[in-house]
Amino acid sequence: QPPPPRAVSLHRTAPADPVPPAVTKKIGYDVEASLELLRERWTPRQEALLDEHFPENVREGLLAARAWPKYGFMDEDAWLAVYKVFLGKFDVTDADWKELLFKCWVARVLNYTMRHVMRGYEVAMQQLRGEVSRVQHNAAVKLIEDRRRAQRCEDEAEARTAAGAAARAELNSATPGTNGKPRPVGIARRPSDSDLSLFSDTTGFSL
DSSP: OOOOOHHHHSOOOOOOOOOOHHHHSSOOSOHHHHHHHTTSSOOHHHHHHHHHHSOHHHHHHHHHTTTSOOOTTOOHHHHHHHHHHHHHHOOTTOHHHHHHHHHHHHHHHHHHHHHTGGGOHHHHHHHHHHHHHHHHHHHHHHHHHHHHHHHHHHHHHHHHHHHHHHHHHHHHHSOTTTTTSOOOOOEEEOOOSSTTOOEEETTSOBO
16 A cells, blocks of 8 residues: 555644643652552562672662661662663563562652652652753763774774884885894904904904
């Protein structure tokens, strides 16, 4: 079938409607019940995974939350650190990995709620926008630095190759056996009529 008309296939975004007060004036989940989620369903293997893969502050914070409500450790930097761990290590078929992901997410939601949402909807949204911008900025800076580092390595490799080629060309153009330097005067031992002239160089002058 022919493709739909272009006007129909275009993606359109409707203007954002005002956020209703039910969203801006009320926390949409049970904070106390969420704190209890950090205390439940722990296994020895979860503790081992924390020891092996996670930053120390996150590991200690989650383990301490089993006995006392604790979520302050899961700030923006900690969340980015554990996010990278999950990107590299998470196994969707593993119940312990899934439980750790859930616990980390709960701790992050609680931290964000108490530090930003309690100050108002606009403050909370501005913090999110700022965090996204910071992550994008840091990723762009890292990409530029990586490209510059790769370019420097490439330039250095080309310079070494050119220097080696120049050295070989200079060596090949020099007199064989002399490397382009004057041949040194040889010292030869030969008979002499004088007991004081036992050695003579190749020019015939006695020493």
